[in-house]
Amino acid sequence: xPTQRDSEPSSPxxxxxxxxxxxxxxxxxxxxxxxxxIDHRSLFDVADYAERHETTVVLRTRLTTPxxxxxxxxxxxxxxxxxx
Amino acid sequence: xxxxxxxxxxxxxxxxxxxxxxxxxxxxxxxFLEAGLTAGEPTxxxxxxxxAELVRRALTPSAGAQYLATDDLYVRPAxxxxxYREMMAGLVAGGAAGIRIFGEIPRKAIDTSWxxxxxxxxxxxHAYDEFPLRSMCAYDxxxxxxxxxxxxxxxxxxxxxxxxGHHSNTGYVDPPAFLAGPRPMTLHPIQHTAPLVELADPxxxxxxxxxxxxxxxxxxxxxxxxxxxxxxxxxDNSVRHGRPPVTMRVWADADHVVVTVHDAGEGPGDPFAGxxxxxxxxxxxxxWIAHQICSQVTLHRDxxxxxxxxxxxxxxxxxxxx
Numbered sequence: 001x002p003t004q005r006d007s008e009p010s011s012p013x014x015x016x017x018x019x020x021x022x023x024x025x026x027x028x029x030x031x032x033x034x035x036x037x038i039d040h041r042s043l044f045d046v047a048d049y050a051e052r053h054e055t056t057v058v059l060r061t062r063l064t065t066p067x068x069x070x071x072x073x074x075x076x077x078x079x080x081x082x083x084x
Numbered sequence: 085x086x087x088x089x090x091x092x093x094x095x096x097x098x099x100x101x102x103x104x105x106x107x108x109x110x111x112x113x114x115x116f117l118e119a120g121l122t123a124g125e126p127t128x129x130x131x132x133x134x135x136a137e138l139v140r141r142a143l144t145p146s147a148g149a150q151y152l153a154t155d156d157l158y159v160r161p162a163x164x165x166x167x168y169r170e171m172m173a174g175l176v177a178g179g180a181a182g183i184r185i186f187g188e189i190p191r192k193a194i195d196t197s198w199x200x201x202x203x204x205x206x207x208x209x210h211a212y213d214e215f216p217l218r219s220m221c222a223y224d225x226x227x228x229x230x231x232x233x234x235x236x237x238x239x240x241x242x243x244x245x246x247x248x249g250h251h252s253n254t255g256y257v258d259p260p261a262f263l264a265g266p267r268p269m270t271l272h273p274i275q276h277t278a279p280l281v282e283l284a285d286p287x288x289x290x291x292x293x294x295x296x297x298x299x300x301x302x303x304x305x306x307x308x309x310x311x312x313x314x315x316x317x318x319x320d321n322s323v324r325h326g327r328p329p330v331t332m333r334v335w336a337d338a339d340h341v342v343v344t345v346h347d348a349g350e351g352p353g354d355p356f357a358g359x360x361x362x363x364x365x366x367x368x369x370x371x372w373i374a375h376q377i378c379s380q381v382t383l384h385r386d387x388x389x390x391x392x393x394x395x396x397x398x399x400x401x402x403x404x405x406x
Binding site for chain 2: 036037039040063064065068069072073
């Protein structure tokens, strides 16, 4: 899937988190609908961001695996929102 | 805990039970469970349905033992450890001073994927040791293969016998030593064919695309997604922590996808890697993820290096006749 991006170390998700992003009150959305893959390291970065900023990150993705990983590791502060 | 000089004073008391008849099974299970119930300990039966029913009929109806469904619990050993640890942490937090479990690994799991269940039996000695747990693992010596009984003898520090007997097992091997030893890796039948894909020193993205490109399987998309995640994590481990060359091979048919990732290194230094919850700060999470989501994970070390084999799809029967 050449038009889609992967989220690995130094990936768009990580970059997004490292740069910081403006968050609406109460939650911070990440549009990851175009990503073909999100690895566990990126999710930990997102969870760390959520913890540091005492917010909930909403990860908009069409992937099923981020939800599995969040549940497996008991990561809080991140919520997956499915997109088609 | 009750004062019983034959039992371990604290921590996890993990005993094997060998039986040859229903009567022998009950002769060990019933006194063990009744003692737990009498002491007011949370007491669990985790047996296959026919054996659970046998025990249920033998116990006092109002006894209060709790029955756990083995079909749910024993799908994957890493998931079983996670579930049991969460359950026991909750019980201890609620004030339990002792916990009892009488269980068995389902026959199907023994016949299809004993390798990781052998590692489970060794690992739980460490994984459950923080809990005031006494458990007994029942094995039918009429039907359990010899090599499985050999592993049982090396992974249980105690042996329980009918009538309340409870003895130290002289054949017990310290879990790290057991886990560091060579483990067999019986080839999956489709591994006798040429692999559909063979990649040299792949990056994780190439590994993922290779699995996604397999058109030969009818597996549900979610199962393929899980395998893609696991393969990505394992290839990433090999690239980061292994020793080149890294070779990835993929086989598939309508019902299975099998992926091996081999590198020339020695494999993870942590003997419990894969089965225990991985430390967020230290790493080693990839193997644990694979153990949580694949149908089967086999680890193998030999003179050429370390191989992780990941399987998606139905488990296959490879029972030996010994």
